[in-house]
Amino acid sequence: MSGTIWGPTPVTQGKDEMRADAQRNRDRLVAVAAEVVGQYGADASLEEIARRAGVGSATLHRHFGGRIALLEAVFRSSIDAVCAQATELLDDPDPLQALTSWLHTVVAHATGSRGLATALVMSGDCGSDAHARLLTAGRKLLDRAQKEDVVPEDTRIEDLLKLANGISLASGDDPDQAARLLTLAIRGIAPTRSE
Structure with missing residues (x-):
């Protein structure tokens, strides 16, 4: 009977220890990937990341499955910040300014976080969680701007995010150029206010 009472305890502790070890790995x-992606961009070698982290490639693939999931983990805090700002901007009295500010944030994060733009572009192809969250956050701002008739009805949030990613990729590490290009693009999507 004492085996029945005490038997499961070592197994549970073993699982907890394995879970803690897996979480540490x-x-x-993620920490090492952030460093390597910072050095080499989003196409950094997964084998190099695993080697620097002191684990095998199989461990990396077991945790993340591949590049997109790893990049999403690396950039999760940036994505969280961008989505949070979209929510805050819903209170801005100027819907076009709110959308514009958010797009500038997307471009600034993508340009400042080497590899983020590429990660977002790849995420769009894979229907990832990060891409879905950005679409949801931005769509609320776009819908509001369209209801106020300051952005054309045929403008799609998917297109705006692709545009933001393209600007980030084209600008490299130059945030000023990225901001200028986005401003030019926004002038093209927003109707004139002089009417």
Whole structure:
């Protein structure tokens, strides 16, 4: 009977220890990936990331499955910040300014976080969580601007995010150029206010 009472305890502790070890490996992989992506961009070698983290490639793939999931983990805080700003901007009395500010934030984060633009472009092809969250956040701002008739009805949030990513990729590490290009693009999507 005492075996029945005490038997499961070592197994549970073993699982907890394995879970803690797995979480440490995952956290270490994300931290190392952030460094390597910062150096080499989003196409950094997964094998190099695993080697620097002190784990095998199989461990990296077991935790993330591939490049997109790893990049999403690396850039999760940036994505969180961009989505949070979209929510805050819903209170801005000027819907076009709110949308414009948010798009500038998207471009600034993508340009400032080497590899983020590429990650977002790839995420769009894969229907990832990060891409879905950005679409949802931006769509609310776009819908509001369209209801106020300051952005044409045929403008799609998917197109705006692709435009923001393209600007980030074209600008490299130059945030000023990225901001200028986005301003030019926004002039093209917003109807004139002089009417």
